[in-house]
Amino acid sequence: MNRAEKVSSIVLIAFGLFVAFYSRQYLKLGKMITPGAGFLPYWIGIALAVLGAIWFLNTRLSRSGSGARGEERVAVNAAAEKEALRGRILSKFLPGVLLVILYAWLFEKAGYLVSTALFMVGWQKVVEKEGWRKTAVIAVLCAGCMYTLFSYLLKVYLPTGTWFS
Amino acid sequence: MDIFSGLISGFSIALTPINLLFAFLGALVGTAIGVLPGLGPAATIALLMPAIYVIDAPVTAIILMAGIFYGSMYGGSTTSILLNLPGEAASVVTCIDGYQMALKGRAGAALGIAAIASFVAGTIGIVGMTLFAPKIAGLAVGFGPPEKFSLAVVGLLMAVTLSGASVVKGLVMLALGLLLASVGLDPISGKTRFSFGVIELQSGFDFVTLAMGVFGLGEIFYGLESAIKTEIVTTKVGQVWPTMKDWVASRMAILRGTLVGFFIGIIPGGGAVISSLVSYAVEKRVSKRPEEFGQGAIEGVAGPEAANNAASSSSFIPLLTLGIPGNASIAMIFAALLIKGITPGPFLIVEHPDVFWGVIASMYIGNVMLLVLNLPLVGLWAQLLRVPFGIMAPVIILFTAIGSYSIQGQAFDIYSLVGFGLFGYLLRKLKFEPGAMVLAFVLGPMVEGSMRQSLLMSGGSFSIFVTRPISLALIGLFAVLAISQSAVTLRKRFRTTT
Numbered sequence: 001m002n003r004a005e006k007v008s009s010i011v012l013i014a015f016g017l018f019v020a021f022y023s024r025q026y027l028k029l030g031k032m033i034t035p036g037a038g039f040l041p042y043w044i045g046i047a048l049a050v051l052g053a054i055w056f057l058n059t060r061l062s063r064s065g066s067g068a069r070g071e072e073r074v075a076v077n078a079a080a081e082k083e084a085l086r087g088r089i090l091s092k093f094l095p096g097v098l099l100v101i102l103y104a105w106l107f108e109k110a111g112y113l114v115s116t117a118l119f120m121v122g123w124q125k126v127v128e129k130e131g132w133r134k135t136a137v138i139a140v141l142c143a144g145c146m147y148t149l150f151s152y153l154l155k156v157y158l159p160t161g162t163w164f165s
Numbered sequence: 166m167d168i169f170s171g172l173i174s175g176f177s178i179a180l181t182p183i184n185l186l187f188a189f190l191g192a193l194v195g196t197a198i199g200v201l202p203g204l205g206p207a208a209t210i211a212l213l214m215p216a217i218y219v220i221d222a223p224v225t226a227i228i229l230m231a232g233i234f235y236g237s238m239y240g241g242s243t244t245s246i247l248l249n250l251p252g253e254a255a256s257v258v259t260c261i262d263g264y265q266m267a268l269k270g271r272a273g274a275a276l277g278i279a280a281i282a283s284f285v286a287g288t289i290g291i292v293g294m295t296l297f298a299p300k301i302a303g304l305a306v307g308f309g310p311p312e313k314f315s316l317a318v319v320g321l322l323m324a325v326t327l328s329g330a331s332v333v334k335g336l337v338m339l340a341l342g343l344l345l346a347s348v349g350l351d352p353i354s355g356k357t358r359f360s361f362g363v364i365e366l367q368s369g370f371d372f373v374t375l376a377m378g379v380f381g382l383g384e385i386f387y388g389l390e391s392a393i394k395t396e397i398v399t400t401k402v403g404q405v406w407p408t409m410k411d412w413v414a415s416r417m418a419i420l421r422g423t424l425v426g427f428f429i430g431i432i433p434g435g436g437a438v439i440s441s442l443v444s445y446a447v448e449k450r451v452s453k454r455p456e457e458f459g460q461g462a463i464e465g466v467a468g469p470e471a472a473n474n475a476a477s478s479s480s481f482i483p484l485l486t487l488g489i490p491g492n493a494s495i496a497m498i499f500a501a502l503l504i505k506g507i508t509p510g511p512f513l514i515v516e517h518p519d520v521f522w523g524v525i526a527s528m529y530i531g532n533v534m535l536l537v538l539n540l541p542l543v544g545l546w547a548q549l550l551r552v553p554f555g556i557m558a559p560v561i562i563l564f565t566a567i568g569s570y571s572i573q574g575q576a577f578d579i580y581s582l583v584g585f586g587l588f589g590y591l592l593r594k595l596k597f598e599p600g601a602m603v604l605a606f607v608l609g610p611m612v613e614g615s616m617r618q619s620l621l622m623s624g625g626s627f628s629i630f631v632t633r634p635i636s637l638a639l640i641g642l643f644a645v646l647a648i649s650q651s652a653v654t655l656r657k658r659f660r661t662t663t
Contacts, residue, residue, distance in 0.1 A: 027358055034625075035620060037351035048344075104566065
């Protein structure tokens with residue numbers, strides 16, 4: 001996590017500087033009496049860069065301050081946990097996120113019913129590794145219940161799919 | 166309109182069949198979703214926010230949101246007691262003794278006293294709000310742009326410094342919230358900011374999409390990679406009505422918790438988390454049997470539950486009277502009011518007395534409904550905890566995706582939702598509290614608008630914020646609180662190092 005925090009703080013510094021540069025260059029700061037569209041974002045960018053630098057220093061200081069005693073045992077546990085985490089990320093997190101992105105892409109193109117049924121099937125098979133029978137029951141029930149709730153009860157327009165129109 | 170006649174008119178609005186129905190639905194659905202592990206009040210409100218778009222009357226929409234808020238607070242305590250898994254930070258303290266009581270076969274007593282303490286504290290809190298809110302609104306009527314700016318900034322800074330989390334990370338969240346709020350058309354110059362040619366971004370990010378992404382989807386993404394296995398202690402909760410011994414042990418804890426929660430809840434950033442922690446500390450200190458705390462002491466459940474519910478009620482005071490939401494959940498109710506064309510603040514009571522008094526009256530009714538729902542149905546809520554993550558997660562994803570699409574009918578909002586979900590996941594991983602970001606996002610337009618107006622008034626000088634007495638007093642108040650907070654932190658660090 002220490003490394004992730006360090007990288008994130010550097011990204012934050014770069015992002016803050018970009019925001020400040022963009023605000024000054026393209027949005028314009030204006031005058032003190034009539035601040036321009038870039039005035040507040042410029043100072044937010046500067047603040048983000050400064051806070052990122054403080055975060056980076058804090059992360060470095062907290063690491064150098066930790067003692068060496070017991071670090072080996074902690075390292076063994078940490079390595080095992082890291083391996084387990086990597087497994088969960090590969091088997092659940094990444095497929096899950098990809099399915100959600102795919103669902104967003106399919107939603108208007110394939111329409112609500114097809115995209116939702118496909119998403120539920122994908123989730124149960126890929127993320128949860130369920131059998132076909134359970135997957136089919138959950139997919140049909142969820143897609144149907146959601147359709148009833150949004151389309152009939154809440155009167156929300158749900159796309160029928162540009163591919164089929 | 167005086168308080169009494171205001172309240173009478175409020176009850177005449179809240180007691181209409183449609184408002185009663187929505188108060189009941191809010192309480193019911195809020196409890197049902199709040200019970201689900203990992204979903205706290207902020208996530209619950211975010212998930213259900215699209216519902217307000219299908220309701221025409223603003224007062225009905227806000228009554229529904231308030232019901233959801235209260236319901237999710239109740240639901241959170243069930244998860245804490247039966248699963249030892251707090252839905253949000255305010256319920257952490259309830260876990261300590263509540264879960265121990267459940268392990269000893271007293272889950273019913275813990276859930277019962279939590280519901281009763283919440284009801285008593287919530288009701289006293291609403292009475293306090295009824296009495297104080299109109300007076301505070303009266304004082305705030307004279308606020309100009311400099312006062313509004315100072316109030317919003319001080320409110321945001323207090324939310325960061327009092328949250329108990331890292332101040333640097335809190336400030337990062339605050340800055341990011343303000344930055345996200347600035348995306349889209351600048352209302353003064355007409356220039357488009359940070360849209361990079363994307364047409365959908367010209368109107369800025371939608372609050373509901375942001376909240377659902379960060380709180381709802383982010384939580385699901387985090388759950389996918391976490392190894393936490395939730396194990397329910399029991400689904401047979403047994404007798405929920407407290408025994409005479411339980412009642413004697415809890416009654417003063419409930420009253421103390423109510424007082425602590427009410428006053429802390431008024432302060433932006435104070436809210437339910439600090440009040441429950443303070444209440445627990447107070448109960449342990451005044452108890453004749455402090456060694457029982459952590460082993461299943463009923464006062465350890467009653468006090469903090471009363472405190473966090475009293476704080477929930479009183480946190481509506483700064484929202485309805487000053488237009489300043491004190492925490493992420495209240496920020497969502499703030500956004501809901503804005504969506505329905507109502508600006509919360511000192512003029513709310515004059516311009517929309519129906520909303521102001523209707524919401525207050527509906528809180529009395531909602532609180533009774535929650536008690537009626539919670540005591541007999543507590544066994545049913547416990548069963549909901551058995552819904553497996555494999556079904557709950559995709560259903561919540563569908564809910565958020567369709568909910569965000571329904572707002573403007575464009576797929577771009579689903580992409581934004583996924584982006585905010587991934588961002589929320591990163592925030593969880595890096596131990597950031599997104600509450601400050603959500604607060605800053607809703608207050609962003611007010612902060613920027615009042616700052617620019619103030620600078621115009623002062624001829625471009627920032628001294629206007631310290632030369633106007635109310636603005637100076639607000640900044641001074643924050644300085645005193647920040648210094649005392651720093652002193653406490655430094656003293657703690659000094660003690661741990663020596």
